[in-house]
Amino acid sequence: MASEFAAGNYRFIPAVFQYSSGAQANAGYEIERVRFDRLVPLAEGFARIAAYIKDAGRPLTSFCACELRSPAAFTEDGFRAFNQHYVKTLAEWGLFDDTINPVARSNVCPEIDPPAEPSFHAFSFTRASTTTSPSFVIAGGAEARGGPGSYPERIVCYRDLSPGAWREKVRFTVGEMERRLAE
Incomplete structure (x- = not known):
């Protein structure tokens, strides 16, 4: 069952601490997807995302989804460590409260030309809209x-x-x- 995330103007499908299963913009809002020209390492990516969202006149809590690329599959401990680092920024932005994370995510490990470190491919955030069409994103990880x-x-x-x-x-x-x- 979807939960409301009023601070971001969207609803989300709760999943696990590191991501939600999807997000849908509330009435009067739409989800905008922004794709980077090249893969951007995590820390730089978060900084560029924050600047983009702020330049759009939106709060950081409007961040609702991201698409990551990683060099290879993580070990269980490596994935846990990566996620602890990842959600730290979400907590600083007011998105993660140590339990619930409304941000949908996919994380692909390309076999051809993988990145040297986990990197952003794209992100999505909510913005005001006059359209009445639903706007949503769905997370990866559906085989788990x-x-x-x-x-x-x-x-x-x-x-x-x-x-x-x-x-x-x-x-x-x-x-x-x-x-x-x-x-």
């Missing part, structure tokens, strides 16, 4: 079941490349995307 446990324990058919495993992974992922869109 919710709940406790490590990512390998929660990923559907983890590392299984058989045709049956692919069918199950696609079935689960499509169902999860449909659930998020319905919310």
Whole structure:
């Protein structure tokens, strides 16, 4: 069930501490997606995002989604450390309260020309609008079941490349995307 994030003028689908499953702009607002010309390392990316949002006359709490690129899959401990660093900035911006994070996120690890460090590819924020069309973003990570446990324990058919495993992974992922869109 979606939760309201009034400070950002959007609703979000709660997920895990490091990201939400998606965000939808409230009435009178829309989500604007901004893509960087090149990948921007995390610290520099946050600084550029803050400047862009402020230049648009919006509060930092309007930040509602980001698209990251990482050099390779993280270990469980490495992912936890990365996320602790990532949410620190969100907390400073008034987006993360040590429990709930309204910002949707995807994190892709490209096999071809991966970045040297985790970097921003794009971000989204809310801004005033006169359109009546719904505006939303959906997060990645749809192949991981919710709940406790490590990512390998929660990923559907983890590392299984058989045709049956692919069918199950696609079935689960499509169902999860449909659930998020319905919310």
